[in-house]
Amino acid sequence: MRFTCFFSSVIILTFPFLGDLAFGQQPQQEQPIDLTTALRLAGVDNPEIRLARERVREAVAYRQLAAAQFLPSINMGTNYNQHQGALQTATGEMIKVNRNSLYLGMGAGAVGAGTVNIPGIVFSANLSDAWHNALIRRQVVRQRGFESEAIRNEMLLRVASAYLDVLGAAQRQAIAKQISVDAGEVARVTANFAKAGQGRQADADRAATELEQRKNDLVQADADFALASARLCQLLRLDPSIRLIPMERQVVPGALVPEPIPLGELLAIALTQRPELAARRAEIRAALLQLRNARLLPFSPQVLVGFSAGGFGGGSNRFAAGVVQPDGATLQQPRFGPLDGRTDLDAVLFWSLRNLGVGNVALTRVARSQVRQSELRELATLDRVRAEVASSRVRVLARYAQIEIHERAIKSSLTAFKQDLGRTRNKIGLPIEVLDSLRLLGRSRYGYLESIVDYNRAQFELYVALGQPPADVLARPVPNMSGGTELKK
Secondary structure: OHHHHHHHOOOOOOOOOOOOOOOOOOOOOEEEEOHHHHHHHHHHHOHHHHHHHHHHHHHHHHHHHHHHHHOOEEOEEEEEEEEEEEEEOOOOOEEEEEEEEEEEEEEEOOOOOOOOOEEOEEEEEEHHHHHHHHHHHHHHHHHHHHHHHHHHHHHHHHHHHHHHHHHHHHHHHHHHHHHHHHHHHHHHHHHHHHHOOOOOHHHHHHHHHHHHHHHHHHHHHHHHHHHHHHHHHHHHOOOOOOEEEEOOOOOOOOOOOOOOOOHHHHHHHHHHHOHHHHHHHHHHHHHHHHHHHHHHHHHOOEEEEEEEEEEEEEEEOOEEEEEEOOOOOEEEOOOOOOOEEEEEEEEEEEOOOHHHHHHHHHHHHHHHHHHHHHHHHHHHHHHHHHHHHHHHHHHHHHHHHHHHHHHHHHHHHHHHHHHHHHHHHOOOOOHHHHHHHHHHHHHHHHHHHHHHHHHHHHHHHHHHHOOOOOOOOOOOOOOOOOOOHHHHO
């Protein structure tokens, strides 16, 4: 799995322990998980991926069936015929006869002087149909294989995004706890000042309200974490009662697609690596083969070759003409004689114009339309791939720039909060100032977390938009993540 191996080299995994949720309920069973494990579980037991694989197996079976059309079929059987009453001879004479016949061996349907109706070894096919169907089925197998890979890539992207949601929710939970602790400290200081008569009760009430709001944010963070875990369990087909705990202690930026790679080069990589485009190209080749077959059908012969061998015997109530016994009596044929060996070989070759040629013209037009439809689907897929690559790259660059902005915002807001909290403790500043600094610090922390999570998600989207190319295709010098030189230009 290129997806798993490539990303596992980007993020270093650790093993933390998160506390129980603050819902007042019994803690659920917890199970640690990392991204590599999640992707592996998704590739093993995901129903959409398994369904895509079954479609590939179905296409392979149909390809084998198309190739088998060049092999004859073998029929083994027997038939018994009994006739009573009038028959007409070759000269037109009407006779009454009671007869019986039995055939046993390769084939069936041997009656009278005719050939075996169901040959023992038979080959019947239109040469053009048999040849082109085998080639078409080969392209269908390729198409289904590429479609299966595209579905796998899409599912792994969904699993990676869901895992990032779980990781982000766990970090938001930690941030909410820290903000709640800071709000509790502000509420404690202002409440003590109000009790001592050194501050206003309105300031204490304002700080207490802020604390309750931060507690509400913590409850919401716990709920978001539980929902994110349940969604990941659904994708991985795990018991939803299990609480999945991410093994990373913190979210760090991970560059799957190193910068700088020009957009034109990224588009070129996607055109050669995206399985959706390869599937559309295989579909076009299959449609072209179908068109060529439709054009060749009037000139391609229908071949029928049959061979039969078995035992054949019978008799009737007719007298054998000219056969006289020694006593002068006429010899009568037996009603059912012994089985004697017989073989039949039939070869038929003919050409056919379907519906006076009108059917052949219609088949050609249908095939030509299918070629145009396949080409249009390829163009639509090409436009979608280009848009996905371009939009994912824009999001990567934008989120990378936001990471630096939020880093500076955290530093400045944390400094301001510490200073305002110290001023409030020394009764120099106003409580409203420290509350405002606390809110700004919280927004900066959340913004920093969201920018990293969105950056990693955009990296995954860009990586999948490129078709998960091998690492050597993306071999570029990786810039310093803390510098941001490329983004500032």
